[in-house]
Amino acid sequence: MDGIKILAKERLELHGIKPSMQRMAVMEYLITHRTHPTAEMIFTDLYPEMPTLSKATVYNTLNLLVERGVVRLITIEEKNARYDACMDPHIHFRCRNCGAILDIDVEKHWIPDMPAGMSVDMSETYCIGRCTKCNN
Amino acid sequence: MDGIKILAKERLELHGIKPSMQRMAVMEYLITHRTHPTAEMIFTDLYPEMPTLSKATVYNTLNLLVERGVVRLITIEEKNARYDACMDPHIHFRCRNCGAILDIDVEKHWIPDMPAGMSVDMSETYCIGRCTKCNN
DNA sequence: GTCCATAATTAGAATTATTCTATTTTTGTT
DNA sequence: AACAAAAATAGAATAATTCTAATTATGGAC
Numbered sequence: 001m002d003g004i005k006i007l008a009k010e011r012l013e014l015h016g017i018k019p020s021m022q023r024m025a026v027m028e029y030l031i032t033h034r035t036h037p038t039a040e041m042i043f044t045d046l047y048p049e050m051p052t053l054s055k056a057t058v059y060n061t062l063n064l065l066v067e068r069g070v071v072r073l074i075t076i077e078e079k080n081a082r083y084d085a086c087m088d089p090h091i092h093f094r095c096r097n098c099g100a101i102l103d104i105d106v107e108k109h110w111i112p113d114m115p116a117g118m119s120v121d122m123s124e125t126y127c128i129g130r131c132t133k134c135n136n
Numbered sequence: 137m138d139g140i141k142i143l144a145k146e147r148l149e150l151h152g153i154k155p156s157m158q159r160m161a162v163m164e165y166l167i168t169h170r171t172h173p174t175a176e177m178i179f180t181d182l183y184p185e186m187p188t189l190s191k192a193t194v195y196n197t198l199n200l201l202v203e204r205g206v207v208r209l210i211t212i213e214e215k216n217a218r219y220d221a222c223m224d225p226h227i228h229f230r231c232r233n234c235g236a237i238l239d240i241d242v243e244k245h246w247i248p249d250m251p252a253g254m255s256v257d258m259s260e261t262y263c264i265g266r267c268t269k270c271n272n
Numbered sequence: 273g274t275c276c277a278t279a280a281t282t283a284g285a286a287t288t289a290t291t292c293t294a295t296t297t298t299t300g301t302t
Numbered sequence: 303a304a305c306a307a308a309a310a311t312a313g314a315a316t317a318a319t320t321c322t323a324a325t326t327a328t329g330g331a332c
Binding site: 073075076077078081091093096104106110111112114115116117118119120121122123124125126127128129130131132135136 | 209229251
């Protein structure tokens with residue numbers, strides 16, 4: 001169970017981020033919760049065990065993680081930004097009915113041919129539809 | 137120049153939306169401005185010629201248009217929702233440097249194989265990188 | 273170990289996009 | 303003209319995120 005703490009620390013250091021308690025807690029949370037949480041959810045869940053934690057720190061940390069390419073920012077929902085520490089190629093599906101956000105594994109992210117001179121760092125594909133539960 | 141008014145009206149009626157002045161103005165704006173505008177931009181641009189226009193109406197109209205599938209909602213940017221009346225298959229590219237949002241034409245939208253029971257109504261692909269200008 | 277500079281965290285205020293509410297206006301029908 | 307239903311409106315309310323100014327933690331030099 002402590003392997004996750006080490007993993008979180010390594011991931012931060014690998015990207016030149018100083019592993020403070022708060023940053024490790026956020027990183028660890030994202031590694032263990034593959035639920036595409038919002039900043040609010042992360043804060044609410046961590047707060048009881050870290051009563052000095054501030055929402056600003058959660059936002060600061062998430063912004064830093066996204067900037068450095070440690071986690072993915074998911075904008076499949078208009079309202080809230082969501083975060084995902086899983087960097088394996090996969091896309092996101094949102095059920096129009098129940099709101100669930102699910103991972104769909106893919107071999108490789110799709111990047112269409114780009115006009116000359118344009119370079120692409122990353123791509124995200126979002127699908128909207130009905131999930132298996134809501135289709136029955 | 138009036139053909140656009142007719143086109144806007146047709147598009148609304150085709151989707152069962154009553155073509156009020158305000159709705160036509162928004163629809164017309166989206167057809168003529170392929171800039172992926174925000175609700176704010178649409179309001180600001182229309183307001184001088186329609187001084188009774190309210191921001192709520194712009195939002196109401198955009199939400200209705202998206203619900204009915206008349207326009208696409210683009211969430212490539214965290215902050216603002218953007219809207220696009222072009223329904224031909226294309227994806228969006230955002231330049232990390234200058235913020236421009238550009239269209240990239242594609243043959244067909246990519247929808248990967250889905251687990252059984254899941255149905256997909258639509259998909260959006262967003263690429264982030266550097267545009268031609270910013271690469272030089 | 274203490275001193276210092278720098279970086280990180282914090283609480284709460286500020287900002288801003290969007291939605292909601294209650295009212296007024298418009299539209300279409302008898 | 304009278305009425306009901308739908309649409310538009312202004313402004314208040316909400317909520318996600320950022321900003322600000324102050325506090326706390328960290329790591330190196332001595």
